[in-house]
Amino acid sequence: MIRKWWKENAIYQIYPRSFKDSNGDGIGDFQGIISKLDYLQELGIGAIWLCPIYESPNFDNGYDISDFQAIMKDFGTMQDFDEFMREAHERGIKVVLDMVLNHTSDKHDWFVESRSSIDNPKRDYYIWRKGKNGGYPNNWESYFSGSVWEYDQETEEYYMHLYARQQPDLNWENKEVVNELHDMIRWWMDKGVDGFRLDAIAHIVKAVGLPDADNPQNLPVVQAFQFFSNLEKVHTLLKDLNQQVFATRDLMTVGETSGLGPEQALEYVGNERHELDMVFQFEHMHLDCVGTGSSKWVGRSWNLLDIKKIMSHWQTVLHGKGWNANYFSNHDQPRHLSRFGNTGEYRKQSAKMLATLIHLLQGTPYIYQGEEIGMTNASFEHIEDYRDVETINYYNISLKEGKTEKEILQNLARRSRDNARTPMQWDNTTHAGFTDGNPWIQVNSNYTDINVEQALNDPDSIFYYYKNLIALRKKYPVVIYGDYRLLCALHHQVYSFIRSYEGTELMVIMNFFDDEPTFELSERISDEGWELVLSNYDEHEHHHLHSLPLRPYETRVYYKDTPSVLPKAAQ
Structure with a gap:
């Protein structure tokens, strides 16, 4: 398997507006990011992915770009960006930019x-x-x-405009548009950028003739993803973009591609396709809501068997043929600890457990700012606290449809993107040490208990567990290049798998809930020779793996350098 820097490093996503403010205007900026690079270096990450930093009216928090080759004034100047990139590179940290190619601002x-x-x-x-x-x-x-x-x-x-009316879609059928975008990307590459996350890239092609979607209920508008998602010509355009632009440097590319499974993903990331290095898949992001689009606001209970099925499918289909991008949180999703973990008594244990899954599957792990200290949903109580255009649109439309304000706010507290966009919690001083001014969006009220300063002073913190996971990936090649075998496929509480590579093995055991199930290793697999290399509980005594009692959200990671499957005579 070909070695690449982006396979062997964790990538840290920064939402600049909310990371660190240096000048007291309540908005994060490049000088603020620079002041925290030593913190990120200690964590051990290999690259920073920046959400959009370009000039923008900021209607959709920077995803409405009015000038691709200028820096948003809120964040500083181009000189500040150049300094940030220089300082990051000096620390061995690469820089990945968010690139929006589907649309611009209406002010462009x-x-x-x-x-x-x-x-x-x-x-x-x-x-x-x-x-x-x-x-x-x-x-x-x-x-x-x-x-x-x-x-x-x-x-x-x-x-x-597939998104807000202030975000008109570009016409990729126009060769002049394509050439302009290619030239713009080359300009950033010449500045030394190491990679790109391609926003909404699956939507750059629309169905020929722009046909109506089926509409049996005769509604004014209906979901029509099939007419602007993952159409065949997207691949023609991406191959061209790769050949003419990306392939000329040692770049990393990751695409945002909703609505596909791993077989379709291989059309983007297959080793022989020469399009993208990775894509972000969304299947696991839909498990706790009724659907996509306007249906995403309606919650439902998630099932561990579904998580295992989805993750295992991606692991097995892409192994040896393409590469995974593993994540639970980003700027477009609520905090994963509030969705799939425990924000109460077992916050630390469940945060560590979820991190273990993302880092020890095959693929590049993405860390969204604040997850390494266990940040949670903000759960604002008033619509005035929200800033996100999608959130405010949903609120206004739902009121017109007759939903109660209480019901709407409950959905927002659970699903709004603003849950991920509250300021980074640095310490327990006013505004969590994010700013000396008034923050652009309210700080989560739990910052006095959950913050970086507290985490750095606690040897058992979530931060140091993340640091250990990143170090584990660097120490054991099996974590990066090994294959994947699911254990206990039908267990409703435990997720376990074995990774194998060149005679070494890694076994991961995770209890996803706050009760105490028993993990039972198949009799076909020897429990001899396994070394416990990581756990989210202090006590590290060795248990018989064929019947292992687990504590709430307990995670155990074992390593061995001899195959674990017993020879047939011993089975």
């Missing part, structure tokens, strides 16, 4: 020209259509609710 110069007249040279940089039958050009629903179409009074046509 391209769109300002495009909407100025129907015969402007840049009109075709975006997707414009006339309405039909007195209504929208088609019945597709936006990710942020409502139609994907916005009417422009001046030119009397509609433009497409």
Whole structure:
């Protein structure tokens, strides 16, 4: 298997607005990030993924870009960015940028020209259509609710926006658009950037003719993901982007690709495809809600068997053929500790358990800022506390649909993206040490108990467990390159698997709940020779693995350098 830096390192995601403010304006910035690079170096991460840093009206927190080659003034200057990259590289930390190629801001110069007249040279940089039958050009629903179409009074046509109306979709059928984007990416590569996370990359191609979706209930708009997600021409465009741009350097690329399984993912990341290095899959992110789109706000109970089935499927299908991107949290998801762990008595144990899964599966582990100290959902009690456009849209539409404010706020407390966007909790001083001013969004009220300073002073903290996991990946090649075999597939409380590589093995045992089940190792597998190399409980005594009692959220990681499957004569 080919060795790559992005396979052997953990990647830390920073949401710049909420990481660290250096000048008291309540907004995180590059000087703030620079001041915390030593902290990240101690954690042991190999790269930083920055959410968008470009000039933006900030309607969707930077994912509405008005100038791809300028720095958002809230974050500092291009000189500040250059200093950040230089300081990161000096510490052996690579820099990955979030690149939004599906859409721009409606304030981008391209769109300002495009909407100025129907015969402007840049009109075709975006997707414009006339309405039909007195209504929208088609019945597709936006990710942020409502139609994907916005009417422009001046030119009397509609433009497409899969997200907010302030985020018009670029027209990838226009070769000039593609060339402009290629040149822009090369510009960042020339500055020394080490990789890119490609936002909404699965949506850059829309179905020919922009047909209506089936609509048996005759609704104004309906979900139509099949017409703008993972269409075949996406691969043609990505191969071209890779060949002409990415492949000219030692870069890492990871795509945001919702709505696919591992077989489809191989069309993006297969070793022979030459498109992307990894994709973020979303199957496990939908387990605690009814569906996607507007259905994501309605909760349901998750099932460990479903988690095991999804993770195991990705592990086995991609092994030797492509590469996984492993995560539980990011800027678009609620805090995973509040979803799949325990935020009360067993917060530390469950945070460590969930981290163990993400770091010891095959694939690159992604750490979202604050998860290494066990940050949780903020669970704001008032709509005024929220900032996210998707959240506010859902609130307003739900009120019109007759839902009670209490019900809506309960859904927001559980599912809003703002749960992940509250300021990083550095210490127990005012505003958690994030800023000397008024933070752009309220700090989680539990910062006095959950913060970096407390974690660094506690040898048993979640932070040091993450540090140990990162070190474990570097110490044992089996963690990075080994295959995957699921154990106890039908156990409703325990997730366990064995990784194998060149005569070495790693066995991971995780109790996902707060009761005390028993793990039973198959009689076919010897329990001799296993060394306990990591646990989330202090006491490290050796138990008989064929009948191992587990404490709440207990995790045990064992290593051995001889095969564990008994020869047939001994079975």
